[in-house]
Amino acid sequence: MVETTGGGPQDGAAEVLDRPLPDGVRRKVVQIVADGFGGLTVVELPAQLRQYARFTPSRRAKFAGNAMAAALETDPLFRQRIGEKLREAEPELTGALDSGSPPPAADPLDVAAAAYVLRPPGWVKLVTAAGEEAQRADAERADEETRAELERLRAELDRAREHTRAETERLRAELDAAKKETDSLHRKLRSALADVKRGEAALRKLRGEMEAVRAEGQAQVSAAESETRRLKARFGETEAALEAARRAAREGRSVEDMRVRLLLDTVLDAAQGLRRELALPPVSVRPAETVDAVEPGRMTPKDIAARALSEDDPAVLDQLLALPQAHLVVDGYNVTKTGYPQMPLEKQRLRLLGQLAQLAAQTGAEVTCVFDGAELAAPVLLAPPRGVRVLFSKPGVTADELIRQLVRAEPPGRPVIVASTDREVADGIARAGARPVASAVLLKRLS
Numbered sequence: 001m002v003e004t005t006g007g008g009p010q011d012g013a014a015e016v017l018d019r020p021l022p023d024g025v026r027r028k029v030v031q032i033v034a035d036g037f038g039g040l041t042v043v044e045l046p047a048q049l050r051q052y053a054r055f056t057p058s059r060r061a062k063f064a065g066n067a068m069a070a071a072l073e074t075d076p077l078f079r080q081r082i083g084e085k086l087r088e089a090e091p092e093l094t095g096a097l098d099s100g101s102p103p104p105a106a107d108p109l110d111v112a113a114a115a116y117v118l119r120p121p122g123w124v125k126l127v128t129a130a131g132e133e134a135q136r137a138d139a140e141r142a143d144e145e146t147r148a149e150l151e152r153l154r155a156e157l158d159r160a161r162e163h164t165r166a167e168t169e170r171l172r173a174e175l176d177a178a179k180k181e182t183d184s185l186h187r188k189l190r191s192a193l194a195d196v197k198r199g200e201a202a203l204r205k206l207r208g209e210m211e212a213v214r215a216e217g218q219a220q221v222s223a224a225e226s227e228t229r230r231l232k233a234r235f236g237e238t239e240a241a242l243e244a245a246r247r248a249a250r251e252g253r254s255v256e257d258m259r260v261r262l263l264l265d266t267v268l269d270a271a272q273g274l275r276r277e278l279a280l281p282p283v284s285v286r287p288a289e290t291v292d293a294v295e296p297g298r299m300t301p302k303d304i305a306a307r308a309l310s311e312d313d314p315a316v317l318d319q320l321l322a323l324p325q326a327h328l329v330v331d332g333y334n335v336t337k338t339g340y341p342q343m344p345l346e347k348q349r350l351r352l353l354g355q356l357a358q359l360a361a362q363t364g365a366e367v368t369c370v371f372d373g374a375e376l377a378a379p380v381l382l383a384p385p386r387g388v389r390v391l392f393s394k395p396g397v398t399a400d401e402l403i404r405q406l407v408r409a410e411p412p413g414r415p416v417i418v419a420s421t422d423r424e425v426a427d428g429i430a431r432a433g434a435r436p437v438a439s440a441v442l443l444k445r446l447s
Contacts, residue, residue: 021069021116021127022127024109025109025113025116025127026069027109028113029069029072029117030061030068031057032082032086032114032117033069033071033072033117034057034058034061035085035089036081036082037052037053037057037068037082039085044078045078046071046075048070048071049064049068049071049078052064082117083118083119086114086117093106094114094118097111097115097118102115112127115127260411262414263411263412263413263414265324266411269325270324272324311438311441312441312444314441314444314445316437316441317437317445318445320415320417320435320437321359321363321365325414325415326363326365326366327367327410327414327415327417328359328365329368329403329407329417329434330352330356330367330368330369330370330419330420330442331370331399331400331403331418331420331421331425331439332349332352332370332372332399333345333371334419334421334422334425334439335352335419335420335439335442335443336349336351336352338439338443339439339440349371349382353384353390354385356387356388356446357386357387357388359445359446360386360388361386366389367388367389368390368391368406369388369390369391370392370402370403371391371392371393372393372398373392373393373395373397373399391406400424400425400428403420404425404428404429407428407429407432407434408432410433412433415435416429416434416435417435417437418434418435418436418437419437419438419439419442420436420438421438421439
């Protein structure tokens, strides 16, 4: 719709556009202003556009588009100057617009933009028609684009369907192959499970057989070890018996030799003692020996009288120990419990052995002290004193029996003195040829 003022012919400047300037036309108008902008001086520019005077046309169109469109609409002088620059740049188009017949081959947007700047009569119709034409063109272009996009989407859809179909076929084939492989794996798994079960059964059977074999082997090993220990014990017993037999044979000879030698020494010492006691003269009688006198070493009547001693006199023990090869056997605990029973056994032994060592040193006699082994709770750690033999009876053997064994071991004729108060011991050793002495006599002698 075009509005006019007055009743005269139409004036293009009086026409007013009753709708917004189409976007395509507006872009063309801004481009025309930006191109003609550079041909004007700063003074010719509106005040609001002077800051863009040094911008390039593209930068002016980008940053000052709205300001240039507003100035073109509100400032007729600026519009006139832009129009002059447009006539210089597009003389054919502007001439056709001035004549009222725009060229049909021209772009409607270019025609509308030029008409908007020059404002010839009927420019509003040209702008409106250009806008509608642009809209139609945009719609057609959009329709073409839409159709092209639709065709593209249809083609993509067809390709996607084809791809989906092919992918479906491929997946179906893979699924079939996977099903076949799964079935095969299931069959293999069942077969493997069956094999495992058979293997486990065989393993259990083998384990049972191994356990039976191991138990039988262990039983055989135990029996063999038992038999080996028994044979070793018998072998040890045989060796011990053989060694005992050999030792007995050796000791039998050595003991007999020792008994004979000891008896010989005893006879010789007794003969010498007897010669001293009787003061026998040499075989060859000399005149001087016929003189009646007391010679050194001969018994005087006083000495002979002193020989009648009581059984409780310690001098009796001294006389017995003075005999050649005398052997004193002491019943240890019988003596200690007679003399000092209140002391512990260990101290009793130590005290008695110390006193016997002094007696052996004084008399030179052989001294053997016998203790009952049944009184011991553990082996005795004892260093026998010098000159004293210390013996303990074995388990099951009393000290009395050990004393009788010692007496029987001596050769007949050797002086053996046994110190003990036990009447049974005294009677037994007296029958064996030894001389019993009471424990009190020995204690008096030791004290």
